[in-house]
Amino acid sequence: MANLLLIPEEFTLVLFEASRMRELVDEVILAIDAPSDLEITLEIDEELAQPMTASYVDVDDGRIALWYSGGNFEDTKKARVLDEERARRELGVGILRGMDRLSPEFAGAPRDNELSDAQRLLWEVSADARCVRAGIPTREDRLRYVYRLACGFSDTADAAYEKAWSGGFTTWQSIADAVANMVPTAETTSRGIRRDDLRKIRE
Amino acid sequence: MKRFLPVEELARDERFIRSNIADGFSDPRNGRIQQRTISTARLQPDRASAPDRARSLMHGIFVGEIQALEAAGRTTFDFDDTDAPFALKLDMARQCWDESRHVEISVKLGEHMGTEIGEYTEATFLYEAACVTDPAMRLAGVNRALEGLAIDVFNTMKDFGEASGDPILKFCEDWMLADEVTHVKMGSDWLRRLTERDPERRERALEFQRAVDKLFSLGGFRGETDESPIQIARRFRELAGFDTKEIDEIAGLAADALDDARALLGQTG
Amino acid sequence: MVDGRKPRPAFAPWDRRALPGLFDVEESARRVGAYAWLEMRLFEALGGWIATVPELDVKLVLGRHCFHHAWHAEQLQQRLPELREMNPARLTLPANDGIVAFAEALIEPEAAEQTIEKLVGVFRVLLPRTIAAYTYHLNGTSTITDAPTIRTLNFLLQDEFEDWREGEMLLQSLITTPEQIERASNRAKSLESLIVAAGGIAGDGTLGQGTDESGTKSEAVSQ
Structure with a gap:
């Protein structure tokens, strides 16, 4: 399991489950064959809705720092609901780019x-x-x-x-x-x- | 087949999911976002969210064109020859063909932009504006208010296509703009002819148009400030026959709609 | 160099047009008015149905065809003043009560589940009849005196053929089960009965054969 710092710890404005988000990160890490002890900070701004999407991938002190608009994970048909397929893709691209940044x-x-x-x-x-x-x-x-x-x-x-x-x-x-x-x-x-x-x- | 088909009976395949404005207002994120300062709301390619916003808007155009097609179609059927002369129905039939093409164009543009039919929800308030039983009011609401809005939307998308260097988007929006200018002209012409001897009826129709214009300014969705993603297309509106006073009035209604939304969000947020 | 002063016949050797025709002015006008009436009912029905069909491709085709038939009605009405009817509305009439009954039955389906019934009425009953009637008219009328009607009908027929083909293809893509075959044939049968009873889209003698009082076909034609 990844060393994941999830911000916020629990979602209050959108209907995302923090535990499910953690599981998705682990699923993606497994799929892309990333090191299981990867250190990741995942920050999701739940005030931002579809279609106000944006994301940033950086590395801070050896940790992959992912920042996303909540809209990046949101079902386009159901407001505030998590779209898991979309989330997997966003997390996959983010973690892969983060791993790139960790490489020479x-x-x-x-x-x-x-x-x-x-x-x-x-x-x-x-x-x-x-x-x-x-x-x-x-x-x-x-x-x-x-x-x-x-x-x-x-x-x-x-x-x-x-x-x-x-x-x-x-x-x-x-x-x-x-x-x-x-x-x-x-x-x-x-x-x-x-x-x-x-x-x-x-x- | 009965006359005057209610909005609940609009026929759709299983890809389409209806939304309503009330859902949007009850979203707790609205109050929060209003307290944050997001520079411009205009659709500009250098903003991170531009692709998703453009796709979402394109899907909105797509479902709007379907409803415009249905509305024009209903106007050919809902009225007898005394309420709506053949020449009016002929114009509406022509509009059916135009809207039908616009749906086709929107589907193709949606594919070009990476979206698909049913990816976003469908709000049906455009068709609702076409459910009025007085043809003069219907033409004022649909052909002047909504087709006028379409001019603003298409011009915004055309500008986006130009700014992003997307030749396909710019090309298609320009063609659709030409049709919409014609539809507004039709509406203005028929409103004048149908109410020639009835100034009160004309005033009622124009009042309905104002209500629709305000509704479709949707809390700042359309306006002339940076807070509005859809900008009022003054030049094309003039081509369609709106005079400066009318355009100023629409701009004023849009500003009122933005103030109303701010007040509402202030109460709920 | 061609000598323009050398006399040539008014009709080139290959020009086989002739003066005789089946219809006098009144009969041609009556038929054109009956066609216009039915084209109007058709475009109104197509327009009304757009909102009632869930199939997106059908919706779009109805939108396009709606204008075709409205335009046909306009073209036909424009011909009427040239046929001595200065008020086109006065001759834009159903051929008889049977045609009114047919039009009412044609327009009747409304439910979203009735796309097959809607399309069968238009594309398997009415348009084949329209094509037949217009073809009979342009084949039978005087190719010289009624040439403007022939030209109009030829424009209309181009649309009718293409629309018929498009509608038939839609139907073939929609009819895939024995139950749907049954529905389509029942619908065609009931509408066919009505239009046969009416004598065709222009009434008795639409295709040159009238029905006498005993109900048997005769060879009576207008001229």
Whole structure:
């Protein structure tokens, strides 16, 4: 079982069970073949509802620090209810990216709030593909759209997506280089660092 | 087949799940979120939640188009020739075809954006506005208020498509916008013709339109400030025949709706 | 260089159009008015049904076809003033009481579970009849004097054929069990009885054969 610090300890605004959330983390760790003694802080902001979704994955003092909007785990058909399939995918991508950050290959990666949209999404696609290979289902059509919003609707961006999906990016530098080599579109260059509107309001 | 089909009898397959506004107001998160300052509510691609918000809105457009199709269809059937002349019904039949295409476009766009039919719940208050039994009121509520709202929504989505560099979204929304401008014009034209000799009836219809406009501003859902995800599309509304005074009035109703929601959340939160 | 002053016949050798036709002005107008009346009842029914069918693809097809038939009614009504009826509404009439009964029965299904009944009425009974009647009209009327009606009917027939095919394909995809086969055939049978009793969409003589008082078919035609 993971060394998990869950924030909040119990949910009061949404109908998520803290015990079930802990079980889901363990299920995901087992599925992706992560070390069972992984140290994880999982913070879920239950005030934020669908579709106000956002997430951050960082490493603080050797612990994987995951922050999510409650909306990331919420059933889109039933307000405040946990969507387990969605939760597994979110946790899988988050933990895999956290494990990347713990590895030397990603040592130079900036914190999530300093990543560009394109860097973040290319990394997520890579993690999503690993989730799928580990048996955690994802919505690939959804992912591709989010990716295109960040990286542009272009052949170059699509080629990078395919490479990420097939496991072509295994280091932070390879992701950074791929984004740097993408043909920039007017839309992607006009954007700066990803806005962390939802998270910063807590600070 | 009877005339005037109540909203409860709208036929749907098993993918569709109904929601209602009351559920939203009873959500304890609403009061909390109102106390937090989230910069802009506008739909902008550089916000983390933009993809999910855009998908959710697209699904809302999809179910809204189904109800608009059903509403226009009912107007071809619910009234006899004295209440609704053939030329009016012909316009409504044309609108059926347009709305039918809009549903098709919305399904395809939903797939393009990574959502699917039934992923979100369906609120049926658009069709409810079409259940009034006076054709003049129905046209004011549906063709002027709701199709006017559609202009605002499609323009917002078109802007989102442009800002995110999504050529498919921008292309499709622009086409749908063209149709909606036509539908609003139809509504304005028929409202004038049906109430030509009855100013009181016209006033009742316009009052109904104002009520629908306020309802669909939904606590700031539509407006002209950063707190509104859907922005009032003044230029396209002018093309559709709204004058500046009318657009200002809608903006005022939207501001009132936002104030009402704040007051309500202040009481419950 | 072509000599434009050299006389040529008014009709090219391949132009086989002729003056004789089965209908005089009044009969052509009566038929066009009867078609318009039925197209109106049809588009109203299709519009009303949109909200009552749960199948999304059917809903969308009804929305499209609703406009087709409304447009047909408009095209037919536009022809009436050219046929000496300055008030199109005056001739936009059912051919007889039997057609009224047929239209009422056609429109009657409402429940969400009755999509088959709704579609059978339109696509297996009415549209085949409409196609037959319009075809008879354009084959029988004077190809020179009534050419505008022929042109209108040809436009309409293009829609009717395509809509019929689309509706039939929807039905074939919906009818998959013996119980549904039974429902479809019962529905077709009951509506067929009504339209046969009415003599067709334009009444007796819709396809050139009238029914005499003894109920036997005769070869009486309008002209």
